[in-house]
Amino acid sequence: MNTSNIKIIYTIFVFVALAAFDNIIIGLFPPLFSSIAKDLNIQVYLLGIASAVNILVTSLSSICWGYLAGKFNRKRLIMIGTVFWSASVYLTSRCGSYTQLFIFQFFTGLGLGCIASIGFSVLTDYIPYKFRGMLLSLWGMSQGFGGIVGALMASLIAPATSWRKPFEVVSIIGFLLIIMYFFIREPNLGESEPELQDIIKAGYKYNPSIEFKYLYDIISRKSNVLLFLQSFFMNITTGSLIWLPTLYISKIQHQGYSMKTAIIASGYLFAIFQLGGLTSPFFGYLGDILQEKTYKGRSLLTSFFIFITMIFYIAMFLIPMNKLSLPDSNNSLLVLLDLLRQIIMNPWISMIFLLSFLASAAQSANTPNWLALITDVNLPEYRGIAFSIANLANGLGRAIGNAGVGVLLSVVSLYVREPQKYIITLSLFELFLIPSSLFYIKMSKNNEEDINEVKSILRKRAKLIK
Secondary structure, three states, X not given: OOHHHHHHHHHHHHHHHHOOHHHHHHHHHHHHHHHHHHHHOOOHHHHHHHHHHHHHHHHHHHHHHHHHHOOOOHHHHHHHHHXXXXXXXXXXXXXXXXXXXXXXXXXXXXXXXXXXXXXHHHHHHHOOHHXXXXXXXXXXXXXXXXXXXXXXXXXXXXXXXXXXXXXXXHHHHHHHHHHHHOOOOOOOOOOOOHHHHXXXXXXXXXXXXXXXXXXXXXXXXXXXXXXXHHHHHHHHHHHHHHHHHHHHHHHHHHOOOOHHHHHHHHXXXXXXXXXXXXXHHHHHHHHHHHHHXXXXXXXXXHHHHHHHHHHHHHHHHHOOOOOOOOOOOOOHHHHHHHHHHHHHHOHHHHHHHHHHHHHHHHHOOHHHHHHHHHHHOOOHHHHHHHHHHHHHHHHHHHHHHHHHHHHHHHHHOOOOOOOHHHHXXXXXXXXXXXXXXXXXXXXXXXXXXXXHHHHHHHHHHHHHHO
């Protein structure tokens, strides 16, 4: 293996790892809502709003980062953005009021926007076309498991210290990432496109850059419009799932356990119950195979799995944690061992685990195929900004889902008690997966036309460069 290949693998590894961090920070919040609210003497729903604003600002700022990625050195940009969000996360750990927390989370979002847009732009220039879905699944999976890591960090570190310590740890890791950036190799634009392989091997460069006048072409492309809409509705549901640890805490406390035990157990359950997400590479590979046969393949495949995701999640919410047996202590290891035993021995917990595995597995089909589609239907120089606009739709949906749960909970709680109020609220938010699934079906009719157009333009430009 030559030095160039080692640098490519290293760069992919760094950006895949980096993809987790915006979700780690988002995942830190829900398990700590109660602790932060008590410390700052505020209502819990205000923290849901702060978390939603962080998501929204991250998505808005990613458009600016995506535009800059199409014009300037992406390696320098990602370093600047990482310094920004790492410093803001550290300041969050030092805040003494809700106003300070809100401001620091706002600035954290401004920095985090660089991760998705620049990371996506770099990776799509490296990943071979025929493996696009499968390898992009690793990037998407890293994002998904970032939320789990964040929840685990909050559940394991905070009970032994304070809610501030997990934010400190994440900020330190962020600063360490900056050192790793010095050794990455920025790829040539369009390096992975089959239509450009001959000119790149001959030493030529494909170097069109993004301009404001091209934004209308990106926004008006039929496949892009449907991908934006699909992402918006999908992420209303995804944003609501950030409240899953709160549902678990409520169910565990309903069984008679203390808040500290419930927080520890909920972090483990959130991680264990999302293990189905590990199947994402399989669905990306399946999408790659179907896409070779027809350009409608990815969208139709993903539509089916999104719909059944809704069914599995609602069924999982409804099942109670009857006969739950845990040590009522702060010993994290003992709680984990008993939870694993419960999954095997307690049929109620076993059923929840099975349904959650199926739900998270079906949900994981979306990310690799969505990422591959938005890559396929856009020119290389458009991808950073196209993804950023889509990420805005993504962030708007997640923000609405995150904050919307808090708002709807306040209404539902007038009529039902815990944990039923969480079950009803989260189940209602699953219904947004229906339009998300339908947009994929409609999109399948446009994919073939848009993908063929991109390939035709690249072939024409390659001939002109020669």
